């Protein structure tokens with residue numbers, strides 16, 4: 018057991034697990050790493066006993082599990098308050114929570130980022146795993162590795178890629194988010210005001226993912242957001258995102274991102 022008594026169940030390139038690694042680094046907390054492959058191992062009964070949703074991350078502290086990445090971030094604030102990542106004043110604290118809430122839910126940024134990741138890049142991995150685009154083999158590959166609740170959107174996205182309606186919806190969702198970010202960051206240094214906070218932590222892996230996928234168009238013409246992203250990347254804790262990624266995954270995300278760039282740019286011009 019590490020000195021802080023923390024065990025993190027995560028995946029090397031999962032965005033919501035990376036949030037927790039960033040927060041742990043900001044707080045200089047040590048953790049024992051338990052990596053899942055998310056190839057079906059998330060459904061093992063021992064893991065389901067910790068996280069009945071069969072997703073990462075799960076944090077175990079003093080033998081008890083905490084699930085849901087935004088809740089884990091709040092838990093870390095309560096259990097390890099120094100240095101604080103939650104803003105001091107109630108209004109900024111509410112602001113941080115409002116930004117974090119944008120990540121969750123069916124219309125949330127986490128879902129849009131998953132759709133973009135599969136539509137541009139990971140679908141090619143599943144197609145290779147299934148040995149081609151034969152419908153039955155591809156459905157079997159999708160169903161073996163993913164939560165039943167993700168299967169319907171995932172099937173569309175794996176079959177249709179960036180032509181899928183889900184992908185267009187995700188682009189639209191990002192466009193609205195980045196318009197809101199530009200407004201906020203035009204008048205404050207960080208998402209919840211003048212201090213770096215848990216909200217900035219939560220967004221860091223998503224921006225890095227969009228960047229890998231070549232979706233940096235969203236902030237190239239938005240200077241306040243562009244500068245914020247540069248500041249996020251400049252923090253030592255941001256290394257906890259990509260340092261854990263499998264290099265093969267980085268290669269897949271970037272090469273497929275470059276291949277889709279022109280088509281995606283044309284779609285963005287229509288938004």
Ligand SMILES: N[C@@H](CCC(=O)N[C@@H](CS)C(=O)NCC(=O)O)C(=O)O
Pocket residue numbers: 031032033034055059071072073074084085086087121162163164167
């Ligand atoms: N709302 C959850 C989302 C967790 C989630 O979707 N995790 C993904 C990785 S980023 C996962 O484990 N996916 C595996 C699957 O859906 O089978 C959280 O924030 O913790």
